[in-house]
Amino acid sequence: MISITTSENKKVYFASDQHLGAPTAAASFPREKKFVAWLDEVKKDAEAIFLLGDLFDFWFEYETVVPKGFVRVLGKLAEIKDSGIPIYFFVGNHDLWMNDYFEKELNIPVYHKPQEFLINNKKFLIGHGDGLGPGDKGFKRMKKVFTFPLFKWMFKWLHPDLGVKLGQYMSVKNKLISGDEDATFLGEENEWLVLYCKQKLTEKHYDYFVFGHRHLPLEIALQKNSKYVNLGDWIRYFTYGELTKGELILREFKD
Template identity: 70%
Template sequence: MSIPEGKYIYFASDNHLGAPTKEASLPREKKFVAWLDHIKQDAVAIFLLGDLFDFWMDYKKVVPKGFTRTLGKLAELSDSGIPIYYFVGNHDLWMNGYFEEELNIPVFHKPQEFIFNRIAEGTRSTFFIGHGDGLGPSDKGYKRMKKVFTNSFCKWLFRWLHPDLGVRLAQYLSVKNKLISGEEDAKFLGEDNEWLVQYCKRKLEKKHHDYFVFGHRHLPLNITLNEKSKYLNLGDWINYYTYGVFDGKTMELKTFG
């Protein structure tokens, strides 16, 4: 992907729209939409790294009610020609075609490598991007849960629940279960105990990446892994309102508003 002069690549994650209630999340949703409006003039691409919603599931004929402002703005930006890439998180594992069909937004269920080139300077940067859930040596409780959540038979059983019941049940569990929400460890544990840091270091043993960019931890982090590689966590849009911006040479974390 090429980055023309004066253009930038933007990253955000962990909005958890709808939590803890529709009324409580509405101001955060409006702020996120304002951010999308703010960056649309110079965005060459936007990466959303999961948990945009506190719960999302694509039924065959139904999607969860609400989030009209966010979905409408994403449709507007996509229609204007700005590519948007979505990585599912642990709260929206069940995306299955709606974003691709309605918004023209590709959805990734695993981390991906991207290469960004700054045309004017002739620079080349490699990124490894994902939500971050279930990676590294820890997070074992969630890893067990994820196997259940992504099991095709379990998803088939869940779809037999009426959406009114299924969505209400999922929203209740999503808000109440801190292990699922990722809020159980929402404090910096030190580099030696941060499992995503350990995961990045292990990946570097096999292949170099200039930047590892993840969400999920709800903490804005910018950690140097070695002299040529960094790990950044995007924080969230609940407490920090942080986002990443890459100008072709340097990746930074910034705060909106």
């Protein structure tokens, strides 16, 4: 378990679901600039930054090729990491084919499953959130296919011009593959990430569960000292999590 203790006047930030590149590179460009502006703002007092997946609407790493574009956000992440601020990246269902590019080029660790962190003596379980809890069976089956080594090996033999275009098309058009849900609150008793968190609490205590994926900014008390936070997205809400003085709250970025 990684332990983080914030210095005086420092904060920990969380963001998720930027979906850069969707529905087109041109359409997402203003959102990329806005997200870079947010990174510029939070680097002033960040102890650490957590990115919880779907930064890109589609991402695949060939042997020597990655998808074209995203220069501004990648450059900003490199600048922040080089300045000494830790960044932790969790893959989502849209960028699940991320391998070691971030680790080698940016020195940013990449996680494919939820991880425990101890931040200011509070226990966090952090991840993207896709495929967790009951239901969502169609996506869970499809995810097993897409993460199967043979399928990944076959896909990489497509020419990048074809592979990336196909991946971008399927990412936007096919909801079973993307795993996206309609961003409508289902009620606490039906939100599968809430049910997942409650099940985890029967095994051990967590002060905070922090996820993305649902594209809804949510703060739900699970027990007296345990809370589920969903970070929303950077398509409609432009919300992020800010941990300050031991309390995690959601904020909206307005540049």
